[in-house]
Amino acid sequence: MDQPRDTADRFLPRFDAAGLVTAIVVDAGSGALLMVAHMNDAAIRLTQETGQAHFWSRSRGALWRKGETSGNGLTLVEMRVDCDQDALLLRVTPAGPACHTGRRSCFYRRVEADGRLTFLGDDAQG
């Protein structure tokens, strides 16, 4: 019945037991990795319909639009899906810093061999 997900030409997201897929958000201009979040079916549909990235917050148990409080929304440029359709790539244009800490990217620390973290400047992130 099902087409194998890696050769399918139809979008058939494979949600986990919680109804979620992983969403990886990348700046469409620079290619920098900005953040990782989760999407349920409603978040995907709202993102497609409005062109603004929506996610599911596991900690708050709620749907949210990125930027609804911070103003730093993410305008969707393109959505891609991975081979087994359990992860999405959102290529976006960010209105401001993507991280709640005010940094451009959530990935602002390098993990060193001894377990220390080195903080990176905005230009080196993502």
Place this chain on the structure above:
Amino acid sequence: MDQPRDTADRFLPRFDAAGLVTAIVVDAGSGALLMVAHMNDAAIRLTQETGQAHFWSRSRGALWRKGETSGNGLTLVEMRVDCDQDALLLRVTPAGPACHTGRRSCFYRRVEADGRLTFLGDDAQG
């Protein structure tokens, strides 16, 4: 006791109920997103010690080294962690295609508004 994870200068991965964090793999040269996988504590340690990316396969319930069967290993250039320390960025040098389909990246399909998927060439991926 605990430093808040987003200001910590120590690596304190926040594993989920299954003992996993999300690992996002990016080509250190081109910046292209290659794949997404999961890592447990052992996979992180082995990756740091050997310089070759190791992951935890949820479907097989086993630790694996990327490339152990395909030969297409991923040499670690740098590991970063996100603000809440539940996702890792692995910047790598890939020995070959990262996707099991033989493509450079697992993200080789664009999701269209009507639910169709458009296949992208290797140069447009990631």
